[in-house]
Amino acid sequence: MAIEAGEQDDLVELTTQIVTAFAAGNHLPAAELPGLIRGVHASLQGLTSKNAQPAEQQRVLTSAEIWRSIQPNGLISFEDDKAYKTLRRHLARLGLTPEAYRAKWGLPVDYPMTASAYSAQRSQLARDLGLGRSRSAAPEAPSSAAGDGSTDRDNPSADAEQSVTQDSIPDPEQEDIADAFEEEITREPFDEDGVEP
Template identity: 45%
Template structure:
């Protein structure tokens, strides 16, 4: 049996038409037409994946690739809109930057961030001092030697009780 008359499609068509007829009044003369329409819809739905598999995504020309990279934005080949960075936009569409490059035939050095945006982020990071190794703490200056006292050092603790005359 070919795909148009497979038992599954015929059974599915019969079930759907039977359910429709049980809830709606349909003249007997319209039943063959209804069956053919429902069956035709299933056949066209089952044939759709083969047609989609044959259609390829159009690869951009080298001129289009060059034009898509501007200093302030990258023009997406998915929707044609400008973006400063493609990562979030591509993740919404279920792609990674590598998958995007492969899907549209882009070179491996195709940027994922606009040049001006990258430069401004880099300048901000340098201004904040990021990316530099930490400086070692300066050694504490040695304290000046305290002058030594010639007298006896003071005793620590509580002063002695003064003796009372008897």
Template identity: 45%
Template sequence: MSDLDKPDTTTDLTALTADLVSAFVSHNKVGTAELPGLIATVHGALAGLGAAADTETVEAFHPAVTARKSLADPDHIVSMIDGKSYSSLKRHLTAHGLTPDEYRARYGLPSSYPMVAPGYSARRSELAKTIGLGRKPKGEIPVAASAAKPAKSGKPARKPRTPKAAPAA
């Protein structure tokens, strides 16, 4: 690119500054002593906008521990955010404004990375099995089988409905 193709940023800022200041002065009362300060302030603000966009970078997240170390203990998962141990990361992630998928994406974890410690999950599963969750109660007939066989009785359940008489015209 030659020098003729590049836009001259100082000229652009000067032109923008002149446009902004002239628009402001045409609608507001500004003393002649305040005018140089106003021009300097507007030009500085416009120059700062361009500089802020150049220096802005994407924040890189560095895990507190490695993925392997975070799963080393079967009873706890170590958070990559703060390095603390948790049985379940769900509430911790919510406190930091993350979903499990966002957490996995932020630290480059596979979709199979657990959010609950394996030992904790096994204890909860065993507890559920001991109290009988997930099993049908013994001795009861399943609902589908009882619905298939209607009970017969000698009389109908209710009196049949009589049709309404047609309205007289």
């Protein structure tokens, strides 16, 4: 199919701009300039041609296909139809982010990237290791008074835990205790501090 005269003028103008910009930023021998012009013009003609092949159409997924892809032990990838515990690493190998994958396949924003069984397994492992709990809420170790013969001197962490209790921290609302506490932690600068007295 022939390109109209107006479109041909636009192609010539675009070709001129592209070749000019390329030649301004790159060293180009004069003998290669006609080949570059022909190549750019042919590429632009191919892009505007009515006979150009349409881009590969992504199939539209039904909601049933989307929900079938979510299984407890794995998520089915729409890229290769294989099951994965987590899709993130698989998508990274393909050069996709989770957001791009969701957009490409028309998936909902809350489409999971990790299988529910795998997520529950990792969550249980974290709970078993005590992750997510503050140290004060962690279960206490068995007392040494159980008659095993060990003393608190054998366990230095027990001394540290016993020395810091709510009773040993002064109440800042009581002025005299607060002043005494402040005096305990204030010190005079040393010569090594680099501060002039």
